Amino acid sequence: MRACRAVLVTLAMAAALVGCRTEDKPWSDAPFAAAMLPAFGARVTDGKLEIWVPPGCSGVRRVEIGFGFGPKLVLTDATGTATLDRFTVGGPYPGLTVTEAPPPDFDWRAEEYLFLDVTSTPGGFPATARTADIVDGSDDHPDDTFFFDGVGWLDPEGVAARIGNDFEGVCTPQETRG
Numbered sequence: 001m002r003a004c005r006a007v008l009v010t011l012a013m014a015a016a017l018v019g020c021r022t023e024d025k026p027w028s029d030a031p032f033a034a035a036m037l038p039a040f041g042a043r044v045t046d047g048k049l050e051i052w053v054p055p056g057c058s059g060v061r062r063v064e065i066g067f068g069f070g071p072k073l074v075l076t077d078a079t080g081t082a083t084l085d086r087f088t089v090g091g092p093y094p095g096l097t098v099t100e101a102p103p104p105d106f107d108w109r110a111e112e113y114l115f116l117d118v119t120s121t122p123g124g125f126p127a128t129a130r131t132a133d134i135v136d137g138s139d140d141h142p143d144d145t146f147f148f149d150g151v152g153w154l155d156p157e158g159v160a161a162r163i164g165n166d167f168e169g170v171c172t173p174q175e176t177r178g
Contacts, residue, residue, distance in 0.1 A: 034124075034125040034168065034174040035174050036164075036166075036167060036168045036174055037127075037150050037151070037166070037167040037168070038124060038125035038126065038127040038167065038168055038169070038170050038172075038174070039127050039129075039148040039149055039150060039151055039167040039168070039169070039170070040052065040053050040116050040127050040129065040148070040169070040170050041053070041054065041146025041147065041148050041154065041159070042114060042129050042134045042146060042147055043134060043137075043138045043141070043143075043145070043146045043147060044134060044135055044138040044139075045088075045138070045143060048088050048089060048090055049088065049089040049090075049108060049114075049134075050086065050087070050088050050089075050146070051065070051086065051087055051088075051089065051116065052085070052086045052146045053084055053085060053086075053116075053118065053169055053170055053171060054085075054159050054163060054169050055163065055169055055171075055172070056083065056084065056085040056169075056171070057083065057084040057085070057118050057120045057124075057169075057170070057171035058083050058120060058121070058171075059080050059081065059082075059120045059121030059122075060077055060080070060082040060083060060084045060095075060096070060118060060119070060120045060171075061076065061077055061078075061080040061082075061119045061120065061121075062074065062075070062076050062077075062117075062118070062119040063075040063076075063084065063096065063116075063117075063118050063119075064115070064116070064117045064118075065089065065114060065115065065116055066114070066115035066116075066117075067102065067106070067108045067111040067114060067115075068111030068112050068113050068114075068131075069111075070102070070106070070111055071101075071102035071103065071106055072100060072102070072115075073089060073098070073100065073101055073102060074098070074099045074100035074101075075093050075096035075097065075098055075099070076096065076097055076099045077095055077096050077097065080121065081095070082094075082095035082096050083095065084096075084118065084120075084171075089108070108131065109131060109135050111131055112130065112131060112132075113128050113129065113130060113131060114128065114129045114131055114134070115127075115128050116128075116129075116170055117170070118170050118171050120171045122171075122173040123171070123173060124168070124169060124170045124171040124172045124173060124174065125168075125170060125174060126170060127149065127170050128149060129147060129148075129149035130149060133147050133149065134147050137153060141153050142155065144156060145158075148167060150167065151166055151167050
């Protein structure tokens with residue numbers, strides 16, 4: 001029995017060590033993941049959630065913002081001609097129509113993650129961001145600085161320096177790993 005337990009402990013430790021990430025590994029090992037981390041900017045201004053999707057999206061047909069496993073906000077444009085750069089949850093959404101909205105009393109700050117998926121031409125990859133990082137850090141940064149999950153707080157100059165090197169926007173086409 002003791003030998004069996006020792007083998008199980010050894011296997012568990014080996015599995016844990018194999019699962020550890022190192023700096024030279026990509027952001028995701030999934031075979032169909034984007035080659036580079038997809039990210040969007042988010043911050044709270046005057047109590048409202050602002051989203052920034054550099055370098056911008058064109059040919060937008062659908063925008064979905066999921067709040068954890070809770071409600072979502074879905075914006076659509078049947079013509080596929082809308083553009084998107086920055087927007088505030090709660091509107092206005094020029095060129096887009098709200099087709100699904102969270103209840104009026106819904107507090108997105110209570111959710112662990114935000115999920116953003118933009119269907120556009122050309123297409124990109126969806127991304128997530130930790131809500132606590134957005135809420136906790138917004139007051140500590142200037143109004144032109146947004147949180148990019150996996151990258152940090154960036155102003156326009158920081159985005160220009162790091163996009164294409166450390167992350168890509170959610171509307172930027174990328175190769176997959178697989």
